[in-house]
Amino acid sequence: MLQRLTTDKLEQLHAACLEVMAKTGVRLLEKRAVELLRKAGCTVDGDALVRFPPKLVEWAIAAAPKHLVLYDQRGEPAIQLAGRAAYYGNGSDLLWILDHRTGERRRPVLRDVHDMVSLLDGLPGIDFVMSGFLPSDVPTADVQKLQMLTMLERTNKPIVYVTTDLENTRRCVALAEIVAGGKEAFRQRPFAVNYVNISNPLRQAPESIQKLMWLSKKGLPFVYRPSIVTRGISTPLSWAGFLAVNNVAGLAGLVLSQLVREGAPFIRCGHSGGTFDMHTMVGLHAAAELRGFNEDLAEHYGLPRFGIGGLTGSKVVDQQAAYEAALTLLISTLSGAQLIHDVGYMDNGTTGAMDQLVICHEIIGWVKQCVRELTVNDETLALDVISQVVDENSDFLQTDHTLQHLGDDYYPELTDRQTFENWQAAGGRTLQERAREKVNTILDAIRPAAKPETVLQQLHRQVDQS
Numbered sequence: 001m002l003q004r005l006t007t008d009k010l011e012q013l014h015a016a017c018l019e020v021m022a023k024t025g026v027r028l029l030e031k032r033a034v035e036l037l038r039k040a041g042c043t044v045d046g047d048a049l050v051r052f053p054p055k056l057v058e059w060a061i062a063a064a065p066k067h068l069v070l071y072d073q074r075g076e077p078a079i080q081l082a083g084r085a086a087y088y089g090n091g092s093d094l095l096w097i098l099d100h101r102t103g104e105r106r107r108p109v110l111r112d113v114h115d116m117v118s119l120l121d122g123l124p125g126i127d128f129v130m131s132g133f134l135p136s137d138v139p140t141a142d143v144q145k146l147q148m149l150t151m152l153e154r155t156n157k158p159i160v161y162v163t164t165d166l167e168n169t170r171r172c173v174a175l176a177e178i179v180a181g182g183k184e185a186f187r188q189r190p191f192a193v194n195y196v197n198i199s200n201p202l203r204q205a206p207e208s209i210q211k212l213m214w215l216s217k218k219g220l221p222f223v224y225r226p227s228i229v230t231r232g233i234s235t236p237l238s239w240a241g242f243l244a245v246n247n248v249a250g251l252a253g254l255v256l257s258q259l260v261r262e263g264a265p266f267i268r269c270g271h272s273g274g275t276f277d278m279h280t281m282v283g284l285h286a287a288a289e290l291r292g293f294n295e296d297l298a299e300h301y302g303l304p305r306f307g308i309g310g311l312t313g314s315k316v317v318d319q320q321a322a323y324e325a326a327l328t329l330l331i332s333t334l335s336g337a338q339l340i341h342d343v344g345y346m347d348n349g350t351t352g353a354m355d356q357l358v359i360c361h362e363i364i365g366w367v368k369q370c371v372r373e374l375t376v377n378d379e380t381l382a383l384d385v386i387s388q389v390v391d392e393n394s395d396f397l398q399t400d401h402t403l404q405h406l407g408d409d410y411y412p413e414l415t416d417r418q419t420f421e422n423w424q425a426a427g428g429r430t431l432q433e434r435a436r437e438k439v440n441t442i443l444d445a446i447r448p449a450a451k452p453e454t455v456l457q458q459l460h461r462q463v464d465q466s
Contacts, residue, residue: 001084001334001335001336001371002292002331002334002335003292003296003299003335004291004292004293004296004335005292005293005296005297005300010296010297010300013240013243013244013247013297014247014297014300016240016244017244017247017248017251018054018057020244020245020248021051021052021054021057021248021251021252022051022052022053022054023051024051025045025049025050025051025052026049026050026052026201026202026203026204026248026249026252027048027049027050027202027203027204028048028050028204028209028252028256029048029203029204029205029206029209030204030206030209030210030213031047032213033209033213033256034047034048034050036256036259036260037050037052037255037256037259038050040056040255040259041053041056042056050252052251052252052255056255057251057254057255059258060251060254060255060257060258060259061251061254061301061303063258063262063263064254064257064258064263064264064265064266064303065263065265065266065304066082066302066303066304067080067081067082067304068081068082068221068265068267068304069081070128070158070190070191070193070221071158071189071190071191072156072157072158072191073152073155073156073157073158073159073179073180073191073450073451074156075180075185075189075191078127078128078157078158078191079127079128079158079339081267081304081305081338081339082304083336084299084335084336085336085338086307086332086333086336086337086338086340086368086371087127087128087338087339087340088125088126088127088128088309088310088329088340088341088343088364089120089126089127089128089129089130089160089339089340089341089343090116090120090126090129090130090132090341090342090343090344090345090352090357091130091132091311091341091342091343091344091345091349091352092130092131092132092134092147092160092161092162092195093131093133093134093162094108094132094133094134094345094349094350094351094352095107095108095134095350095351096108096347096350096351096352097112097133097351097352097353098316098317098346098351098352098353098356099353100353100354100355100435100436100439100440101436101440105315105351107136108132108133108134108135108136108352109135109136109137110135110137110138110146110150112132112133112135113131113132113133113135113146113147113150114150114154115354115443116131116132116133116352116354117129117131117132117150117151117153117154117155118154118155118442118443118447119354119357119358119439119442119443120132120155120157120357121154121155121156121157121447121450122442122445122447123357123358123361123442125361125364125365125368126157126343126361126364127157127158128157128158128159128160128193128339128341129151129155129157129158129159129160130151130159130160130161130162130195130341131147131148131150131151131161131162132352133352135147144161144162144163144164144168144171144172145168145171145172145175145463145466146463147161147162148161148171148172148175148176148192149175149459149460149463152175152176152179152450152451152459153449153450153451153456153459154450155450156450156451158191158192158193159176159191159192159193160192160193160194160195160223160339160341161192161193161194161195162194162195162197163194163211164207165207165210165211166207166210166211166214169194169211169214169215170214171466172192172194173186173192173194173215173218173220174462174466175459175462175463176191176192178455178458178459178462179191179451179455179459183218186220187218187219187220190220190221190265193221193222193223193267193339194211194215194220194221194222194223195222195223195225195306196208196211196212196215196222196223196224196225196253197225197227198224198225198226198227198249198253199227199234200227200234201226201227201234201235201245201246201248201249202234202245202248202249204249204252204253208224209253209256212224212253212256212257212260213256213257213260215264216256216257216258216260216261216264216266217260217261217264219261219263219264219265220265221265221266221267221304222265222266222267223267223268223269223306223339224249224250224253224254224257224266224267224268224269225269225271225306226245226246226249226250226269227274227283228246228269228271228274228285228308229274229275229276229283229284229285229348229349230276230283231274231275231276231289231290232275232276232278233276237278239289239290239293242290243290243293243294243297246269246294247294247297250268250269253266254266254268254303265304266303266304267303267304267305267306267339268298268301268303268304268305268306269294269305269306270294270295270297270298270305270306270307270337270338271294271306271307271308271337274287274289274290274308275287275289275290282313282348283348283349284313284348285308285311285312285313285342285345285348285349286311286312286313286324286325286327286328286348288327291328291331291332291335292331292334292335295307295332295335295336295337296335299336304338304339305336305337305338305339306337306338306339306341307332307335307337307338307339307340307341308328308332308337308340308341308342309325309328309329309330309331309332309333309337309340309342309343310325310328310329310340310342310343310344310345310360310363310364311324311325311328311342311343311344311345311346311348311349312324312325312345312346312347312356313346313347313348314346314347315346315347315351316346317346317353317355317356317359317432317435321346321356321359322359322363322431325343325344325356325359325360325363326363326366326367329343329360329363329364329367330367330370333367333368333371334371343357343360343361343364344356344357344360354439355432355435355436355439356435358414358435358438358439359414359431359432359435362412362413362414362415362431362435365410365412365413366410366412366415368410369409369410380405382401385399385401413438414431414434414435414438415431416431
């Protein structure tokens with residue numbers, strides 16, 4: 001595994017964050033949060049500028065769970081958020097779709113959300129599901145509950161869902177509780193994680209804080225995520241300054257969550273990279289800068305973490321899309337980013353293409369194989385087999401040992417490994433063409449419903465009433 005920050009640098013960054021929190025402070029634009037922090041020993045200037053005692057921050061780090069289990073929607077353990085693990089999922093709310101059937105760039109509709117979730121459900125290397133697209137053909141007020149409904153209807157995998165305010169968070173949780181079999185059942189075996197965005201790390205909006213407090217009180221997991229693509233705008237441009245400010249934002253949220261409910265499940269944003277290009281004025285998701293540093297900070301605290309990978313700034317499925325997706329997936333995996341989201345994102349988080357996501361799924365298989373640990377024992381060393389081959393003057397193809405270990409290697413589904421002649425004879429298709437065919441195969445397949453009919457009826461009644 002990859003560790004980029006030494007212990008000395010981690011401790012130096014942490015000390016700097018404590019200084020910012022104690023001397024400079026963070027504006028929290030939610031009165032209930034400010035009062036709770038004031039009672040806990042924070043000082044408050046005006047109505048919102050909160051300064052945190054270092055001991056309170058250290059208490060919150062110690063109080064937060066270091067190991068979270070996310071379940072699938074049938075109640076089985078699916079994701080273990082601890083240590084340098086890696087799980088993969090897509091992203092949400094893309095404004096455009098690059099249609100894999102026509103090549104057209106267009107606004108997505110609800111049917112595209114349905115197709116995306118069905119595709120994700122059919123890809124075994126995808127561990128959790130997000131909505132993919134922001135549908136343009138439904139009323140804005142209904143978008144988030146319909147996204148959640150679609151994810152609950154079409155997959156049993158864990159879910160990461162995005163909401164813009166507390167009311168939509170309540171709606172989505174109510175739907176999840178129906179599937180889980182009740183409020184306490186969902187708290188005990190959570191399968192859905194709310195993704196809470198913080199637009200400005202030093203001036204946190206009431207919508208984000210309200211969601212944090214409500215979810216913490218219920219004991220439900222959420223990601224608390226400052227923006228990673230505004231370096232030089234909402235954070236210093238310098239790398240260490242960026243890390244410090246975004247870490248301060250996360251620690252402020254952590255303190256608040258633990259004050260609401262000690263031991264509340266908190267998932268720290270541990271994103272790799274992210275920068276703002278001062279030449280083009282575009283936020284870059286796949287930039288090389290700062291890869292691995294945030295993961296090291298999260299590991300230093302022992303906190304569960306949310307990562308990013310498998311994304312690109314390319315506008316089409318091309319060589320840039322492939323290399324940026326591959327490198328970001330590899331670095332995030334090696335860094336132990338845990339929940340690695342935005343797989344398949346294009347055009348810096350504005351566009352999605354299902355064939356690109358399938359190509360990323362192929363890359364995930366390669367990465368998983370790359371980071372497998374080496375097993376060294378009598379069986380794998382095969383000293384007796386080596387001796388046998390030498391004694392018989394033969395080769396290893398003829399041994400049972402080779403047959404028994406064929407499964408050790410990764411045999412990709414879409415990556416070409418043929419000779420040129422065989423590839424040409426099979427049609428000479430590109431990887432993108434093979435990926436498009438796989439998308440259509442998954443979408444055209446008839447699959448049983450993910451939920452019993454009685455549960456689906458309850459979900460639709462809840463959506464109609466909310």
